[in-house]
Amino acid sequence: MSHHGSERPFDSKPMSEMMKKLLGEFPDGKLTPHDEGATAVQVGQHGGRVVVEFPNPTKWIGFTPDQAVEIAATLIKHARAIGLTKPFTIEI
Numbered sequence: 001m002s003h004h005g006s007e008r009p010f011d012s013k014p015m016s017e018m019m020k021k022l023l024g025e026f027p028d029g030k031l032t033p034h035d036e037g038a039t040a041v042q043v044g045q046h047g048g049r050v051v052v053e054f055p056n057p058t059k060w061i062g063f064t065p066d067q068a069v070e071i072a073a074t075l076i077k078h079a080r081a082i083g084l085t086k087p088f089t090i091e092i
Helices: 013-022 066-080
Strands: 042-046 049-054
Touching: 042 066, 049 066
Parallel strands: none
Antiparallel strands: 042 049
16 A cells, blocks of 8 residues: 655655756657656655655656666665565566
């Protein structure tokens, strides 16, 4: 199970600054006709959980292969920091 909420669990200043830089940017072109452009993603820890924060309501997000691996590594790093308890294996 996961949790969600409408209040930001982290300091919103870094997210706001990043969004100012990204506003209206399509760094890899439009993925779909309804693509709204680049967005920031913040990963951290709060209350013993790994938290992924978006700056606004988001229905989907697309990553390049390199970005996907970076997000995965960041999620794993935070899971380990707060006490990952299960054995960890990556199968490719």
